[in-house]
Amino acid sequence: MCTPESRTFTAMNIGSVLAAPPILERASKSKYRRRRSMTMNILVVEDEFYTRKALVQLILDWNSASKVFEAEDGLEALEMMDTCKPDLVFSDIRMPRIDGLELLALIREKYPSVVSVIISGYDDFIYAQQAIRFKAEQYLLKPVERQEMVALLNRISEHKVSSAEIWLEERLAACLYEEQSFASESNEFGSIDAYTTAVLRADGLQRDIVKQIARRMLSMRGIPFVLSNDRRHSDMVILWMYATDASKDNHLRDRQQILQDVIQAYAETAGGVLSIGLSTVKRDVRELAKSYIEAKHAVLYRLIMGNNIVFDASDMGAVTPYNHEWMNNWITQIDHKVINNRFGDAASLVRKLIAEVSEVRLSVHALYDMCAKITAILNSFIESENKRTGELMPYVEQIDLHQYDSTDEIADKLANLMESAASKLASSSSKFDITEDMKLYVQQHFHQEIILEDLAKNKYFTDPSYLSRLFKNKVGTSFSQYLLSYRMNKAKSLLESDFILSVSDVASAVGYSDYSYFIQMYKKHFGATPGKVKRQKTAERLASKKDSFVIFI
Template sequence: MYKVLLVDDESWTRDIIRAFGEWEKFEMDIVGEADDGLEALRLTELLAPEVVITDMRMPGADGMQLLRMLNDRFPEIKVIVVSGYDDFNYAKHALRYRAVDYLLKPVDPKELNAALQNCKSELEAALQDRSAMSLDLDISYLLSSYKQLLRTHFNELNKEGVAATLQQMTGELERNGIKKAGMLEQVVQEMLLLLKELMFANSLDSESLHAPYSHDALASSANMTSFLIQHYEDTLEQLIHQRKFKNKLNLEEVKQFIEMHFAESVTLEQLARAFFVSKEYLSKVFKLEFGRNVTDYILFLRMEKAKEWLADESIPIKAVAEMAGYEDVTYFYRVFKKHFGIAPGEMRKSGEV
């Protein structure tokens, strides 16, 4: 069964789509629902849907932002846009990010099911392509720990750490016999996809990464490493210049960074280094602007999102803790109870979420 995620801030619209879709006919199953783009992105990471059906106008992160995030991070997902506004800009945005179809409200059952058929056809074609050139899961597994290190070094603007991590990664690839061009191409694709994700999270234009790269980059492990280091370092230079030479600290940019990374290990010291200010100054002006210090704001975001996710009983509490940035579930219980005065399980049972 293909998994489907519904995204709309109006629950009745989600009910209509659920009622009109011929889900069994298209071998599809609705696995989750979200009412804004950020929640949709979190559920996408958790549930891995093949199809997302989204509205365009929503509070918080809207459909435009969600389309861009899905295109950057999950380009294989098929998207159907459903909008109550016959707006050329929305349609253009949907086309730019390769939406399968653009439907107007009120939803026409025939149009919806035609769009679902198109999604199924594209998914089946993609599956055949993957079978012809399947990715090596062992390579992906090997890369996973290096990706996490790269995220940390990148967010700390640590060019030396990024280069050293990519070199260590190449060394392990070679020790495992991963040297052929086809294997190296998978590595390059996965590392560029990670870089696109990091660029998007830091409000950088990632269009340049769509350009085809020279086969010289795959001629050897050394060439591949130099190619990746160059891309990562050039991007970091761009980000450093963007932040370091601004006339004034952009607190909205800091706030947006926190909102994109609150589930990670973000500290005041890391933020201060990343935005080229002292931690004392950042702490002071952030609290003056937003009424909370950085640590309290991170805690607030984690708790609010955890409360939202608890409302979906299909998500285990352990998964909620991990999504909110807590590997230790016991510690998550303590923090949650201190914040809300009630344990996560009790809140879920009480229906207060």
């Protein structure tokens, strides 16, 4: 029966076993604690009783939450593979019935995702050569050094965490940006019984600190999780917590308190503001995109209810109303003012409307709809004016609520749009230059995701191919190249002028969520990596200070 408890000794009762000559020297558990380790299922295949128990204890010393299973030979190990679903197999070579190398070959054939490690007392080149052939992670000789074993476990666990993060980011990208359906086969997590998604929104360029704190606290609680940067918003982190065993999903039930502890730790560590949106618990992994959207909506309640709070999507609907009639009354008044060219009065009404949103605590969905309807009012008026005058005034973009820190900022934005529309409509006498507006858009939004097709469809209401040709004909370069050059020059300026920002911070500041891709583009553009440029400028600055000091002396 595949039960780790039935064939695993605890730290208390294994003392008598270790009275025999151990293969490993005991050491402090805390010394080897790994922040990025993840709980793994580990199968130890060894026919020597004392050696097997010592290996089991070493693994538990490394991570007491690990599930460790035991088999006395290769045949028993094969019979356990489907039920125990190990992530990692430690196997001796010489064993009865099926030896370690044959077991390794069968695991490689039937379970290619399982990591295998050979532990043997034979320093034999032929054995090692065969182990390499069957893709063994490592060939360890007895007696095994404790530090060597712990380093190996850390490396494998780290790889699992990294692979999981990459997998989640790819799945989210496929679901959210490529509109692909989610498939649960062949993922890094095996059978997922339940999961929940959280979106963590921090002030400033603090994503790395947020991830470090969340990773540390969740690891301490033994919660399986994956962290990933949000590709749409550079101040957000996606946290995915999951359970692979229905009997152990209590952590998901305590998820709100756990995340509130993360907020407190962030406030104590960084002294900043952190708000978290949390989805409901899901059991169908194909609803990953839905879970993400729930969390993304939930975190917006910080605009209405304040920061440093965990906003649970399962509670928000009952707490905050929509109040359709109340909202439409306001929108009708604003529309009437705009139609009559009374933009000053319309701007005042907008400020009053948004201020009351927080007072009556309307739902985020109501706030979304308000902003959309006010934008539609403006665009309707702009369209009618364009037809009347024959000019091409750009339409107003839909507001992305995630970019704002408060409802006051949203009110200012909408009111300013009203006032700006009035000013432009009154003073516009020359034809609108769409290419200059595109360049201005890049200068104002280079730190965000910019896609030409989106601009053509949602901002300029024209064909993307036409917009691309128009830009290249007038500017002399393609839009993508102009955007790249502008971002690279901004990055260079930041690297040369701000010695506190890391290369990762600079990448985020100029619109790159993929750190490696940013380095690749920077090197291609300037012929040197950003890290090298930063080091050179730092050295030049230090040398300059040194020369100034010598002259002063």
